[in-house]
Amino acid sequence: MFFNQFCGINNLTINFRKKRNNLRAAKTNKKYMECFNVLDKHVTYALFDSISNINAMWSNTANKIRKIVSANPNVNQAEQHFIFFILKIPLLWQSVLRYREIALPKSINKTYLQIKGLLSKEQFKHALSYLRRLTRRYKAYPHKVSIHNRSMTYDENMYRFKNDEFRFTSQISRKVFRVSLTGPWHYSVKGNLQIILDRLKRRIEIHKLIQTHVKSLPKTQVLGIDKGLATLISCSSGNEYGQNFGEIITKQVNKLAKINAKRNQMRAKGLLTSAKRYTNLRKRQKAHLQSVIDYAIYQMIEQEKPLEIVKEDQTFTKERLPKTKNRFQRRSRLLLNSWVKGLLNERLEYICDKFGIVYTDVNPAYTSQYCPYCNRKFGIRYGKHHELTYCKNCGQLNANIAAAINIKNRKNDEEINLYTPYKKVKKILDSRI
Ligand SMILES: [Zn+2]
Structure with a gap:
């Protein structure tokens, strides 16, 4: 209200x-x-x-x-x-x-x-x-x-945890609500809580903002990263993480397609079908992808020990994955891609915060099209995942790593800031050749 x-x-x-x-x-x-x-x-x-x-x-x-x-x-x-x-x-x-x-x-x-x-x-x-x-x-x-607004704040004097029960006060004096806790980790807490009524999941949730210790690692460098789908993270240092990600996605999409085809067959025969198997699989797949993403990020942080991460503002570079067989597969991969894109950025920022690593977004325009060493325009992309490219001056290069270096350099670029329009970026880059 x-x-x-x-x-x-x-x-x-x-x-x-x-x-x-x-x-x-x-x-x-x-x-x-x-x-x-x-x-x-x-x-x-x-x-x-x-x-x-x-x-x-x-x-x-x-x-x-x-x-x-x-x-x-x-x-x-x-x-x-x-x-x-x-x-x-x-x-x-x-x-x-x-x-x-x-x-x-x-x-x-x-x-x-x-x-x-x-x-x-x-x-x-x-x-x-x-x-x-x-x-x-x-x-x-x-x-x-x-x-989002179905929540109430309770302060320390209004609730208590006792015997696996959460007790909180009501508007009637001496009347206390009791709710048994079902979550795996519950422990008494102090301070304000948010009590949330989740109508979809049909339950009451207790949310609490906690302070955590920032884990300190020896940090050594400013790292530029290029986010992708075939390979999740390419670093300006030359290393890559989550290299088989594209294959995992392809496998998942194929599996979904199989189940979907079976369902269509049954429907054609006039049999009743439920979407349960399909949605369950989807859920499992997403959980798996998240764990792969997390693993890649943790590995990257452990190996590179970044002081600061420079990344592109949300966007992905367009890249080609192996061809899909039909419209269903193409559509489900598109959906998956945009989901992965959001999740990767979100997890990166979350994990960076956890380790006290600063992250900066830079302008994503044309980062993968110019050579970071001599400013020449790259030739066409080739290789299994279109990850290779060719510079007339410097020879064969990994385009994703080149992009990561460009991203890193862009942080200190005086002409191109986060808001410089796409076309202007191209003009500036062309003038540097
Ligand atoms: Zn070059």
């Missing part, structure tokens, strides 16, 4: 304390307690959670808009500067969205007028409407997020 109520532009500058005090003063808290059958604390915690989510949502939206604006070649420097300035000040951003002029504090107003002064009337109008359009487009809306 709070999230839906406050996630609009009128609450862009929302502040937890202020809102809480307002609610208390107006005795609205009481109303909510009765209405939802909860304790006063829950109302406050729910408000706190919603407001932190809302603030995170706005800052994510601002980041997204910055990215789009920088990549748009039709927006000039002055306009970009102006839009970025507005995004920095929530009050100002809000006034733009509401089509209202506001009185800014003196110190800000001076800079604002200066930046605005660099724009013509036309540009000013255009910049504002562009910003409004982008905000409307990239802002989250409640119907998209509401499913």
Whole structure:
């Protein structure tokens, strides 16, 4: 309810304390307690959670808009500067969205007028409407997020663990809810918990944010990596990890295709079939892939001892895997590929955090097409997985490792940043040949 109520532009500058005090003063808290059958604390915690989510949502939206604006070649420097300035000040951003002029504090107003002064009337109008359009487009809306919000915060005084039971207070005095724990690891914890009602899995989950020790390893180098499917990780040091990944995927897709074909046969005969075998296999396959990915990442970290990992911004280089036999196989591999792509990036960042390794994203454009040693353009790709290529000057090279070196170098590239548009990158690279 709070999230839906406050996630609009009128609450862009929302502040937890202020809102809480307002609610208390107006005795609205009481109303909510009765209405939802909860304790006063829950109302406050729910408000706190919603407001932190809302603030995170706005800052994510601002980041997204910055990215789009920088990549748009039709927006000039002055306009970009102006839009970025507005995004920095929530009050100002809000006034733009509401089509209202506001009185800014003196110190800000001076800079604002200066930046605005660099724009013509036309540009000013255009910049504002562009910003409004982008905000409307990239802002989250409640119907998209509401499913995540079935949780409540409980503090230390509101719950207890006893005899494999989790006990928590209710709105009725002395009445305690008891839930038996089913998870394999349970131990008593202190501090705030999130209690989540998962309707799909039909269970209550207890979530707790814990602090872990960062494992320290001797770290020695800045490492560029190229993520791929045939080979999961190619490093700028020349080593590769997860080399047989493409084969594992092919095997899995073939197996799925077999089961699917059998099902189709049975259907053709008019027999009833269930999708259970198929979905179960899929689940097992995904678990297996995740373990292979984790293993490759751990191996890479142990071997390379990276201080910092430079990687591409999410994207994969296009690569060719062996031909598929039919449409079903092609489709299921596409699905699998995009899933693997997300997972690999997610696991990389997670494991890097665990070991205290910094990671940086760089612009992915054309990293695998130019020689990192002499800047010449590569010839065609060849080899079993199209992993080899040829430079007229340097001879045969592994294209994935070359890409990893390019990725590493791109971190310190003064001309190409994360937001440089694709076409411009090509121009710059061509000029370096
Ligand atoms: Zn070369």
